[in-house]
Amino acid sequence: MKLRLIFTCFVFFISNIVFSQTKYSLSGYVKDTANGEVLANCNIYTEDKKNGTQSNNYGFYTISLNPGINTIYFSFLGYNTYELTIDIKKNETRNIELSRSETEITGITVNKKRRDNQVDKIEMSTNNLNITQIKKIPALLGEVDIVKSVQLLPGVSTVGEGATGFNVRGGAIDQNLILLDEAPVFNSSHLFGFFSVFNPDAVKDVKLIKGGMPAQYGGRASSTLDVRMKEGNNKKFAVNGGVGLIFSRLSLEGPLFKNNEKRKNKTSFIVAGRRSYIDVLAKPFLRNNENLKDAVFYFYDFTGKINHTINDNNKIFFSTYIGRDAFGVPGAKFDWGNSTATFRWNHLFSRKLFSNFTFYYSKYDYQLGFGTGNNTFNWKSNIINYSGKTDFTYYHSPKSVIQFGLISTYYIFKPGDAVSKDQGSTIQFGLPNKYALENGFYIENEQKFSPSLTVRYGIRFSNFNYLGNGTALILDRPNPSQRANVIERKEFGKNEIIQSYNIPEPRFSANYKLNKLSSVKLSYNRLSQFLHLISNTAASVPLDVWTPSTNNVKPQIADQIAVGYFKNIGKNIDYELSAEVFYKELQNQIDYIDGAELLLNNQLEADLLNGKGRAYGLELYFKKNVGKLTGWVSYTLSKSERRVEGISLDQWYPNRFDRRHNANVTGSYEFNNKWSASASFVFGTGTPTNLPNTKFSFQGITGIPHNADGLRNSVYIKPFHRLDISATYVHKKTNKWESNWVFGVYNVYNRRNPFSYFSQPNPDVNNQTQLIRYSIIGNFIPSVSWNFKF
C-alpha cells in the first residue's frame, strides 16, 4: 500500500519533468512598502490568469514565464494590486513592495483587477486572519485577542467564555497544533482562558487549517493554528503601544545599521512586551485585607524577533517568546507559562528550490507551592521539546509545486515533581521524567491538471518512539469502567525504545473551478497525534499534564473528509461565500475511569480509557471584504460524539464541547476618518453536561450525588448568546504620530450566559442540595483603552 503510493507520486514527478518546456522564472520576495514586512499567500498571476502562484510563508515567490513581454499582477487582500510589466529573456529576480489600500499611490496600482483567491486556491477548510482584521473585533476589556477572534470562525467553538483554547470541528483542545513562528505553544491562554498569550502588536497574521491539511503539518488530530510574528519594520524605527484596563503594551521595531549603506535594509528587529498591572492598581485597596494584602497577581509576555538578509539567497531569523502568569496568596503560590525560541534559515538553492531550516525549543511549565518555613509542599511540571526541521519547496513547473521535508523532535516530559517538607524533613513524591522522539517525513505535489482542476496529493510518515529511561506498565483491565491492574513493570534504559509507532498519513485536496467565480473542493486527510493533554475538566486548567503515547496510550488518529463550495460575488469580489460539510472519525480518544487520579499518579495509564470518536457538520461562511462595512457571518451545524467501553453504558455520548448550532456575526463600519465602530454577536446552543438526578447519605455525609441512568453528558445547558460592541476614535493622525481611543462594552445586554451547571450541598442550609448555574461573566463589562504609534 505504502509502496504503491510512493510509486504513484514518483510517476507524477517524472511525467512532469519530461513534459516541462523551456521557460524562465521570475522570483523574489513580496513585501509591505510601509514597513518591509513580507507578505505570505500573496497572489501572483499573469494577465491571462492562466498562470499563477502564491508567495510562501516567508514571502518568497517564483513564477515560470514564457520569454517575451509579460504582465504580472501581485494581489493581496487589503493592499493595492501591483502590476509589473517585464521583458523576460533570462531568469529574473524582483522584490515587490505592495502598499496598503488606504494609502493609494497612483501610477503603479490597479484596483480594478483585485482578485481574491478562495476560489482559485487549493486550500479549503482554512481561514486567514490578518492582524488588522483581528484588531477590529470588539474584545473583552479592550484586549485584542487572537484566540477569541479564531473562535468566531466557522467550525470553531469553545466550551464557554473564559475557557482555555478552542475546539475545531468537534475536536478536543489538545488536538490543535498552535504554532508561533513554527514553535508549538502548549497553553495559549493567560488567566485560564481570558486572554490569549499572543501580543497583537507582534503578530502579523494567523492561519487556521481545519481540514485538507497540507502534509507539512502534523502531530495534532484536529487543526493547525499557524501564528506568524512580524519581522520588524526595516524602513524606519516605529513604536507601538497601548494602555488598557488589563495590560499595558509596548513594542519597538525598526531597522538596524540604517546608516551603513552596505548593510542598510538588511536587518530589522521587533521587541514587544505586555504586562498586566491589576496587582499594582489593587495594592492600595488590599492593604487592609489580611488574606490578600501580600497577594501576587500578574501576567506578562515578551516577544522578540530579529531577521537578517545575508544576500538574495540567504536570510536568517531568530524569534523568541516568554510568557508567564503568576498568582499567590500568603502560604500559596502558583505560576505557569510558555517559552519558545526559534532559529530559521531561508536558503535558495536555486530559483526553483526554496528551503527553510528551523530549529526550535519550546517549553511549558508550571509550579505550585503551599506552606511556609519548615512546612511546605512544592510541585513542578513541564514539557520541553527540541526540534529541527527542513522544508523544501520545489517550483518544478508552472503546473507543479512540490513540497517535502523532514522534522525531528525530542520531548522531555516532567509529569510532576513534588517535594514536601515536613518539620524540615523532605519527602519526594516525584514522578519520573518521560522521553520521546517524534520524526516526520512528508512529500506533496500540487498539480494543475487543467485550468479548472488543481490537485494536491501527498503523504506524511509519522514515527514516534517512547524512550527510556522509563518503566512500561503492563496492564490488565478486567472491568472496562474501572482502574486497570498493573500486572508487570518493565524497566528500560536510557534511549531504549519502549514503544514505537509508525503511521502513514495520506493527504489529498482537489479544487475544481466551475467558473471564474466559483469552485468545488474536496479533501481527505489523516492526522495522528502522539501527545495528549490529560484533563477531564470542562475547561482545561494550567495544571493539566501533557503525556506521550506509550505502550498503553495509543496515538490518536483522525480521518477527515470535507467537501466545499466556494463563491466570490461582485466584480471586485466584494463578497465571499463558502459552504463546507465534513465528516471525521477519530481513534484512540482518551477518556477516564470514574474517579480517575490525573495528577501525581505513577499509574496514570491504569486510569485512562480508550475510545473512538466521530464528528460531522456543515459550515457556512459569508464575508464582506470591501466598503465601509466589512465583516462576516458564520454558522456551524455540527455534532461531536464518542464511544468508550465502560462509559455511558457503552453507548455513543456527546462530547462535553458538542454544540449543535453556532452562529457568529462580526462587522465593523467606518464612519469617517475619525470614527469607526464594530460589533460582534455570538450564539450557540448549549453544551451537554452531567448532572445527578438522585442523592443519598453515607456515614452522616449527606447529599452524595448519583445519576440513576448511568448516561454521560445527557443534560444540555441552555443556549449562549452575547453582543459586544466597540468604537474607535482616531485622536490624532499625522505622518509621525497616531493615537486612538477604543471604547468597548462586552456583553452589552448583561446576560448571564451559563458556562456549566453543577450540583452541590447547599452551603447555607445543612442537609440540603441544590443545582447551580455557573456563569463566568455575570454582567456587562465596559472598557477603554488608548493606543499609539509613532
Next chain:
Amino acid sequence: MTKNTLYLLLTAFTFLISACEDPIELDLGAPVSQVVIDAVIDQTADTQWIYVSKSSAYLNNNKANSYELDTIGIVDTSNFTFYQFTSQNNGKYFFVPPAANTFKYGQTYQLLIRDKGNTFVSQSQLNSPTTVDSLTVKYEKNGPFGGNEGNYITLWAKDKIGLGDFYWFKLYRNDSLQSRASDIRIAVDNSTSQGGSGDGNLFIIPIRQNFSSRPYKAGETARIEILSINPEMYIYLNLIQVQLQNVGLFAVPPTNVPTNIICINNPNQKVLGFFSMVGKVSSEEITIR
C-alpha cells in the same frame, strides 16, 4: 491537595472577574429510587449500626425515606458464624458485640442481605488500627484556605509500619460527627499518595493540621477517631469528597460513586452504599480553653 488547588485557582480567578452562581430549578426526570446500605463496622465493644434508606430525587430536600430489609448481618468467613443485626423498624439495624475484638484483625467478613428473594453480599477485611498520641489546639489568625480566625485541631499520630495503610479521620465536635465534604479527611500511609517515603512517620501536613472546616470555640470538645480502612473504602470516600466539591470552572464530569455491594442472584438489582470493616482508635476528648 485537590481542595488546596481549587482554592488557589478560585482565589486567583475571582480576583479579577467575579463569576456568578445562581441556584436553578431543572427538570431532572423521574429517577428510580434505590436502596442505600450504610454499613461500617468496627472491632470495639460499642453497639454496631447499619443504616438502610432509599435514595431521593436530587432536588427533593425532604428527609430520605428509610427502608426495611428482610434480614441483614455479617458473616465471619473463617467459621461462617452469622451475626444478625436487629431492626429498629426505622431503617436502623444494630448488633451489640459480646466483647471488644469479637471481630478480629486480619479476618475477612461478608455482609449478607436478603430482601424480596434477592441476596446481596459484600466483603471486607478488618485491618488493625494505628495508635494515637494526642490532640493539640492551635489558634490561627488566618484559618486554612480563607477560613475564619479561631482554634484549629492538630492530630499527633503515626502511620502503622508497612506500606499500603489507609486511614479515615473522623472529627467530632461536642460528640457530633463533622460530616461536611470539607471535613472528610483520608490518608494513605502518612500522606496522600501511595508510594510515599514516609512510612511509619507522623501524618504529614496538611493531613494532621487544621481539622474542621470551621474553627472551634472555647468550651467545645473535640475528638478524632482514626479508622484503618481498606483501599476500596479510601477510593469511595475520596470519590464522595470530589463529587461533593466538584464545582465551578474546573469541575470534572460528575461520576457515580460505585458501591461494593452486589446482588448475586440478579446483577441488574442495584443498591447504593458501602460495607467496610474498620479498625478504630479514638483520641482522648479535649476541651477547648
